Amino acid sequence: MSVLAELEHISKNYGKIKALDDVTLKVRKGEIFTLVGPNGSGKTTLLKILACIERPDSGNVYIHGERVESRNRDRVKLSTTLVFQRTTLFSSSVYDNVAYGLRLREMPKVQIEEDVRNALEMVKLEGYENRLAKKLSGGEQQRISLARALALNTPLLLLDEPTANLDPRSVSVIEEVIRMANRQRDTTILIATHNVFQAERTAGKAALLLDGRIVEMGTVDELLWGRSRNLAKFSRLENIFSGVSEVSGEGISCIRLDGEVVIESALQERGRVTVFVRPEDIIVSRDRFESSARNVFVGRVVGVSGRGSLVRLRVDAGAEFVVQVTRRSFVELGLNVGSRVFLTFKASSVQLV
Amino acid sequence: MRKADAIPILIIVFFLTIFLVLVFLVEEFTEGFGEAIRLIASSDPEILSITLRSIYISGTATVLSILWCVPIGVALGLSSFVGKRFIKGLFNALLGIPTVALGLILYLLFSSSGPLGSLNLFLNPLGVSIGQAILITPIIISFITSAVEAVDPDIKDLAKTLGASETEASFMVLKESTSGVVLAVVAGFNRAIAELGVVLMIGQNLRGRTRVLTATIALETTRGNIAVSIALAIILLTIVLSISLLTNLAQRRLK
Numbered sequence: 001m002s003v004l005a006e007l008e009h010i011s012k013n014y015g016k017i018k019a020l021d022d023v024t025l026k027v028r029k030g031e032i033f034t035l036v037g038p039n040g041s042g043k044t045t046l047l048k049i050l051a052c053i054e055r056p057d058s059g060n061v062y063i064h065g066e067r068v069e070s071r072n073r074d075r076v077k078l079s080t081t082l083v084f085q086r087t088t089l090f091s092s093s094v095y096d097n098v099a100y101g102l103r104l105r106e107m108p109k110v111q112i113e114e115d116v117r118n119a120l121e122m123v124k125l126e127g128y129e130n131r132l133a134k135k136l137s138g139g140e141q142q143r144i145s146l147a148r149a150l151a152l153n154t155p156l157l158l159l160d161e162p163t164a165n166l167d168p169r170s171v172s173v174i175e176e177v178i179r180m181a182n183r184q185r186d187t188t189i190l191i192a193t194h195n196v197f198q199a200e201r202t203a204g205k206a207a208l209l210l211d212g213r214i215v216e217m218g219t220v221d222e223l224l225w226g227r228s229r230n231l232a233k234f235s236r237l238e239n240i241f242s243g244v245s246e247v248s249g250e251g252i253s254c255i256r257l258d259g260e261v262v263i264e265s266a267l268q269e270r271g272r273v274t275v276f277v278r279p280e281d282i283i284v285s286r287d288r289f290e291s292s293a294r295n296v297f298v299g300r301v302v303g304v305s306g307r308g309s310l311v312r313l314r315v316d317a318g319a320e321f322v323v324q325v326t327r328r329s330f331v332e333l334g335l336n337v338g339s340r341v342f343l344t345f346k347a348s349s350v351q352l353v
Numbered sequence: 354m355r356k357a358d359a360i361p362i363l364i365i366v367f368f369l370t371i372f373l374v375l376v377f378l379v380e381e382f383t384e385g386f387g388e389a390i391r392l393i394a395s396s397d398p399e400i401l402s403i404t405l406r407s408i409y410i411s412g413t414a415t416v417l418s419i420l421w422c423v424p425i426g427v428a429l430g431l432s433s434f435v436g437k438r439f440i441k442g443l444f445n446a447l448l449g450i451p452t453v454a455l456g457l458i459l460y461l462l463f464s465s466s467g468p469l470g471s472l473n474l475f476l477n478p479l480g481v482s483i484g485q486a487i488l489i490t491p492i493i494i495s496f497i498t499s500a501v502e503a504v505d506p507d508i509k510d511l512a513k514t515l516g517a518s519e520t521e522a523s524f525m526v527l528k529e530s531t532s533g534v535v536l537a538v539v540a541g542f543n544r545a546i547a548e549l550g551v552v553l554m555i556g557q558n559l560r561g562r563t564r565v566l567t568a569t570i571a572l573e574t575t576r577g578n579i580a581v582s583i584a585l586a587i588i589l590l591t592i593v594l595s596i597s598l599l600t601n602l603a604q605r606r607l608k
Contacts, residue, residue: 053513074518082514088507091529101515148515 003065004029004188005050005080005156010059012045012212019045020056021212027156027190032182034220035192037209043192044085046209047158050190051082063156078105080156081149085164085192087141094120094136094144095129101152119151122177139170146174150181157181159191168309239277239321245269252294252347261318264294265350273352279312279324281349285342286333294347297321301339304330317343361598368590372583388580389587400581404588407565410478410552411545414485418541422493423534427527429494430501431509441498447491452550459484460554475555478563484551489541496540500533501526532604539600543593 005027012020019042027033027050037043048054049061052073061068063076081101090097098119102112120126123143128136133144142162149157159178163171181187206223208216216223243257247270255263255273265275288296299317306312311330315321321343325335335341375382392400429440461467463475463484474480504526512522527534549567556563558572566589573581 048510051514053510077513078516080514081516082510084507084511086507088505088511090508090511090525100512104516104521152515 002029003027004063005190006060006062007046007050008060008062010046010049010056010061012042012049012054012056018212020049023059023209023212023214025207025214025217027188029155029188030182030186032178032189032191032204034206035190035209036194036206036223037192038194041209042212043194043209044160045212047082047160047190047192050156051080051158052077053082079154080158081152081154082158083145083149083160083162085161087138087145089133089141089144091134092132093129094125094131094133097133097144098148098151101148105152115151115153116147119147122150122180123147124173137167138165139167142166143170143173146177150177153185153187155188157187157189159189161193162191164193164195171309239279239282240274241276241319242272242274245271245273255350257319259318261297263350264347266348267350267352269352275350275352277321277345277349277351279322281345282321282323283344284313284315284323284325284329284333284335285344286340288342289344291344292346293344295343295345295350297343299341299343301335301337301341304335304337313341315341315343361594361601365590365594372587382579382583385579385583389584392580392584393587397584400584400588402561403564403566403569403585404592406478406563407546407567407589408592410482410563410565411485411542413479413482414489414545415538415542417482417486418489418493419538422490422497422537422541423527426494426497426534426537427501427523430498430504430530431523431526441495444491444495444498448495450488450491452488452548453554454550455488456484456550456552456554459487459551463555476557476559476563478556481552481556481563481565484555485545485548488548488551489544492544493537493541496537497530497534500530500537503533504529535600535604539596543596547589547593 003026007023007025010020010023011018021042023042023046025046035043035046045054049056050063052061052063052068063079066072066076068076090100095116098116099112102115107115116129117126120128123146125140125143125147128140128144133141136144146159146162162174162178166174178189178191182189204219206218206220207214208223241255241257241261241263243255243263245253245255245265245267247253247268251266251268253265253267253269255265255275257263263275263277267273267275283293288298297317299315299321301313302316302320303314304311305314306324309327311325311327313323313325313330313335315323323343325333333339333341372382372386376386377383429437459480460475462469463472463480464470465475467475474483508529509522509526512525513519517525546565547567549571552558552563552565552568553571556565556568558564558568566585570582570585570589573579573585
C-alpha cells in the first residue's frame with residue numbers, strides 16, 4: 001500500500017509546552033489508523049498538523065508524497081479534513097453546515113444538494129436539512145460534523161475522539177459510518193482516541209502517543225496484547241496488581257498480592273510481577289456460579305461511573321478491581337454502591353505488564 | 354414579547370412620560386408640545402429636510418466607519434500579540450472622547466488655514482460625516498472585537514479544515530459574529546446621529562447644508578422656539594429607538 005500521509009520528525013511547542021516531539025508517522029492508503037494516547041498527549045496537535053491547519057515548528061508533512069509548504073498549503077489541505085473532538089457547528093441550518101466545504105470547492109448546486117443528502121443519509125439524519133444545527137442533540141450534532149466531513153469525500157479523514165461522551169446510538173452510527181467510509185469509498189482514516197477499546201473495535205494499525213512522542217507502533221493487537229508497559233502506564237488500566245508469583249505444577253501461577261488476595265494466572269513467571277486484568281474480562285454476578293474460570297472473588301461495589309451504554313464499577317474484594325458492564329446488565333442485576341457481587345475471570349485474562 | 358424588545362419600548366414610554374409631566378408643569382412646554390405635534394403631523398418641509406439630512410450625514414459616517422472598523426475589529430479579535438490589551442484598552446478609553454474636543458481638533462485640521470484645508474471639508478456635510486466616523490470608530494471597533502472574541506475559537510480552524518483559505522475563514526468568523534457586528538453598527542449610528550460637538554465645530558449649523566437635528570435643537574432652544582425643539586427631539590428619539598427596536602426584531606427573526 002502506498003503512503004498517503006507522512007509526518008517526518010515533527011516537533012511543535014506551545015510556549016514552553018512541548019506538544020509534539022520528533023514524531024515520525026506514515027499513514028498508508030486505505031487503512032484505518034488509530035492514534036491512542038491520554039488527554040494532553042499531543043493527539044489533537046498531530047491531527048491539526050496532518051490537516052494542514054497548524055504548522056509544525058520543525059519537520060516535514062507530506063500528503064500524497066507532496067511536501068506541504070506555505071505556497072501549496074491551501075491546495076493540499078483540500079485532500080484532508082478533520083472532525084474536531086468538541087463538536088463545532090456554524091450557526092446556520094444543517095444544510096448550510098454540510099454544504100460549506102462543497103461551496104468552497106465551487107461545486108455545482110445540484111451536485112452539492114446530492115452530496116449533502118448522501119452525507120446526511122450516511123449518518124442516518126436524512127431530512128434534517130432545514131433544522132438549525134445548534135438546536136440538535138449532542139449526538140446528532142457530532143453526526144452532523146461527521147456528515148460535513150464525509151460530504152467532501154477527501155482521501156484522508158481525520159477524527160479526533162469521534163465518540164467521546166456520546167449516546168450509544170450515536171456511537172454505533174459513527175463507528176459504522178467510519179467502517180463504511182473506509183470500505184466503500186476507500187477513505188483513509190486516522191482516529192485519535194484515549195479509549196483503547198475503541199481502537200480495538202475499529203482499527204487495524206495503531207500508534208501510542210505519550211507526552212508528544214510516539215512510543216509504540218504496530219497493529220492494535222500488538223499494542224493491546226503485547227507486553228506494553230507504556231500502554232498500561234497510559235491507559236491507567238486500573239486493575240494493575242503487584243505481587244509475588246509462584247509457579248505451580250499445573251502450568252499456572254499463583255500471584256499473592258500485598259493483601260490477602262491471590263490471583264491465579266497462566267503466566268510462567270516467578271518472583272515479583274506486575275499484572276493487569278482488563279475491566280471487561282471480569283464477569284460480575286450476584287451469585288457464585290460454576291465455571292472454568294480460576295479466579296472468583298466476592299466484594300462490594302464501592303463506586304459507579306460512566307455514561308452511555310457502559311458502566312464501570314469499582315469493587316472492593318480485598319484488592320480494588322475495576323469492572324465494566326453494560327448499562328442493561330447493571331440495571332438487570334440491580335447493582336448499586338454497596339451491592340455484594342462476585343467477580344469471575346480466567347487465569348488467561350491475567351496479563352503481565 | 355422578550356425582554357430585549359421591551360427595553361426600547363420602556364425607554365420610549367419613559368421619555369413620553371417626562372414630556373407629559375413637563376406639559377402639565379411647565380407652561381412653555383404645554384404650548385410647545387401641541388405645536389410640536391402639529392409640526393410633525395403637517396410634515397413641515399424644513400423639519401423633514403433636517404431629519405433626512407441628519408440620517409444621511411450619520412448614515413454616511415457609519416458606512417465610512419465600517420470600512421475600517423470591520424477589518425481592524427476582526428483582526429484585533431482574532432489575533433493575539435503583545436500589546437493587544439493595550440490597543441483594546443486604548444479603544445475602550447476613546448469610547449468616552451468628548452465630542453467637542455474631537456470637533457475642535459478636526460476644526461483645526463479642516464478649517465481653511467489648517468493642514469487639510471485644501472480638502473474643503475470644513476462646512477461640508479462630508480466633513481461632518483468624516484468627523485462622526487472618527488468619533489464612532491472606537492465604539493464600533495470595541496464592539497466588533499468583543500463579538501469576534503466571543504465566537505467559538507474553533508470556528509476558524511473548522512472553516513480551514515473544510516477548505517477555507519485564511520481570508521475565507523476570517524470571513525466565516527465575521528459571519529458567526531453577525532449579531533454583535535450589527536449591534537456595533539447600530540450603536541455607532543446612534544452615537545453619530547445624537548452627537549453635537551463635531552456637527553457644530555465642522556458644520557457650523559449652516560442652514561440647508563450642514564444643519565442637523567441635534568444642532569437645530571440647541572439653536573432653536575436658545576432662540577426660544579421650544580415647539581420646534583420638542584418636535585425635533587421627538588423625531589430624534591423616535592429614530593434612535595426605532596432602529597434599536599428593529600434591530601432586536603431582525604436579530605430574533607434571523608435566529
